Amino acid sequence: MDKSAITKTLTQYMAAWNEPDDTARRALLAQCWSDSGIYLDPNVLLAGRDALATKIGEVLASRPGARLEFMSGIDIHHNMIRFLWRLVRPDGTCGDTSIDFGEIGPDGRLVRIVGFFGPAPPLP
Numbered sequence: 001m002d003k004s005a006i007t008k009t010l011t012q013y014m015a016a017w018n019e020p021d022d023t024a025r026r027a028l029l030a031q032c033w034s035d036s037g038i039y040l041d042p043n044v045l046l047a048g049r050d051a052l053a054t055k056i057g058e059v060l061a062s063r064p065g066a067r068l069e070f071m072s073g074i075d076i077h078h079n080m081i082r083f084l085w086r087l088v089r090p091d092g093t094c095g096d097t098s099i100d101f102g103e104i105g106p107d108g109r110l111v112r113i114v115g116f117f118g119p120a121p122p123l124p
Contacts, residue, residue, distance in 0.1 A: 003076055005108050010074050010081065013110060016053075018067045020060055026053045034111045041115035065090030071097050079104045 012032035019025040029049050039046040039055070046052050060066075072084035081102045087095035096118040105111040 002108075006076050006081060006104055007074055009104065009108060009110060010083065010102075013113075014068060014070060014085070017056055017059075019056075022053070022057055025056060029053050032109055034105050034107070034109045037110055038112045039115075040113070042117055063087070063089075 009032045012028050016025050016028040016032065019028055026049075029052060033049045033052060035049055036047065037049060037052065039052050044055060046055055066087055066089050068085050069088055070083060071086050075082045081104060082099060084097050084099050086097045089095070098115060098117045100113050100115045102110055102114070103112040
């Protein structure tokens with residue numbers, strides 16, 4: 001897969017998480033998220049682009065002025081990706097760094113994202 005195309009897809013995905021306008025957010029997701037894509041994190045399991053667009057809107061409404069930003073480059077092999085990100089609050093303070101793993105479909109859009117919040121747990 002073309003790494004620059006995958007980077008563009010992930011940049012659009014991150015932009016969608018920061019887009020307060022529902023119409024603009026849905027337009028970004030149409031470019032980067034499969035119609036039936038799966039989003040999974042510790043709090044939610046969503047199927048489909050509309051469900052993700054709605055959830056992003058809810059998250060944005062619950063944290064006015066906050067944004068997500070990349071904390072790493074995008075690691076790519078085959079059709080799989082991983083990257084680190086963090087929440088930046090309106091006052092500039094940051095939340096934990098988190099990691100997402102994903103899969104790019106044959107059309108170049110995301111078909112799955114699995115997110116983990118915060119650092120990995122310590123060894124027992």
